[in-house]
Amino acid sequence: MTVPISRPRSTPAIASPLFLREDEIRRGIELLYFGYSAMVRGADTILAREGFGRAHHRALYFIARSPGLSVGDLLRLLAITKQSLGRVLNELQAHGHVTQSIGASDRRQRLLHLTATGQALEAALFAELEAGMAAAYGEAGQSAVTGFWAVLVGLIPAEDRALVAGLSQG
Amino acid sequence: MTVPISRPRSTPAIASPLFLREDEIRRGIELLYFGYSAMVRGADTILAREGFGRAHHRALYFIARSPGLSVGDLLRLLAITKQSLGRVLNELQAHGHVTQSIGASDRRQRLLHLTATGQALEAALFAELEAGMAAAYGEAGQSAVTGFWAVLVGLIPAEDRALVAGLSQG
DNA sequence: CAAGATATGTCAACATGACTGTCCCAATTT
DNA sequence: AAATTGGGACAGTCATGTTGACATATCTTG
Structure with a gap:
């Protein structure tokens, strides 16, 4: 599995700050x-x-993260159409992993919850992600983790950051 | 676009190192x-x-990154089947963005190159990614970038790291 | 040199997960 | 009462992945 290496597309004769920057961007x-x-x-x-597929995983993940999430809020998190999400939710409900309840303040809303089997499946999936992420954190160290977060937050458009930040707060 | 916030799935009565760790993992x-x-x-x-779609972008990106890349090496980078890659490469060639040449040391190999229009398209796509990445780097700072890289490297299985590292070296 | 392995390409069928467009109903807001 | 919002459904399409089978050219090895 050796990949032949070539010079980057634009190769200046002498190393310049611009060259270094492009290389750092490509690395990222x-x-x-x-x-x-x-x-x-x-x-x-x-x-x-x-x-199931990754679409089911994403739905399970966010419902586990925010039990009682409404369909509309899940749609905004996933940034897909309701037709796409509808199929995924129907399949998860058909398998008994997800249930719905009617919103207390707004009875039009359908609030999503995991059943016991849904929680078990999500926990198994989370454990997989956790293993890799915890190993990476441990290998890189705490200050690297802070930098990791900072760059990723910077990648997210400002108007979407509140959406992500909202997941971590009470 | 407000997402109702709920307590994380497993909520200990008092903050514990384990709770903090799960929260940090989920944040990552x-x-x-x-x-x-x-x-x-x-x-x-x-x-x-x-x-075109994202599959075409990935092929263009890696061919631009390593001109003369062989089909097999591109397959290993993308980790897809040759049937999937075949369709993408055929479309890119049909549009005059990619050409093939025969390997000098091994005449079975087909080495991939971008045409002028292929380079122009890839450059436009790269400029998009670059804008976001450069902004994130600038916002987060150089030491954050180092941490960003370190955690991501840690996520990649050890046996695959050489493949990625090979892209940056000569 | 013959035999096997490797690099690539192709045909066919299929699965997943997105999309658009349209229509519907119930509940809330104005 | 009318308009908006939250949610659901039907129909069709597209992009991108998958398996499996097979073909051809070239390289490597006994």
Whole structure:
């Protein structure tokens, strides 16, 4: 598995700050791509065994993270159409992993919850992600983790940051 | 776009190191998901205009990064089947963005290159990613960038790290 | 040199998870 | 009462992955 290496596309005769910057940008793009791929790959085995895909995992994850989440809020988190989410939620409900309840303050809302089996499945999937992330944290150290978060927050458009931050707060 | 916030799944009565750790793990998972999504979203507009998808972008990116890359090495980088890659490469070649040459040391190999229009398209796509990444780097600072890389490297299985590192070296 | 392994390509069928567009109902807001 | 919002459903399409089987050219090895 050797990849032949070539010079980057634009190769200045002498190293310049601009060259260094492009190399650092490319390093970030590539590590983000491979790191993300590596993180989700572990869960795929479990999902395949259960007959689900990554879309089901994402729904399970956010419902576990915020029990009682409304369908609309889940749609905004996932940034997909309600038709796409509808199929996923129907399948999860058909398998008895997710239930709905009617919103107390707004009876139009359907609030999503995991059943016991749904919680068990999500916990198994989370354990997979956790193992990889905890190992990476431990290897990199706490100050690296802070930097890791800071760059990722910087990648998220300002108007979307509140959405992500809201998950971590009470 | 307000997301109702609930307590995390397992909520200890008092904050414990274990609770803090789970919260930090979840923060990493979520930021990685949203950060990755944010990075690729910018390029989607250009891709849609050209009639291509993310699979085409990934192929263009790695061919631009390592001109003369062989089909097999690209397959190992993308970790997909040759049938999937074959369709993408055929489309890129049909649009005149990619050409092949025969390997000098091994005539079975097909080495991939971008044409002038392929380079122009890849450059436009790269500029999109670069804008977001450079802004995030600037916002977070250089030491954060180092930590960002360190955690992502830690996520990648040890046996795959050489593949990624090989892209940056000569 | 013959045999096997490797690099690549192709045909066919299929699964997942997105999309658009349209229509519907119930509940809330104005 | 009318308009908006939250949610659901039906139909069709597209992008991108998968398996499996097979073909061809080239390289490597006994």
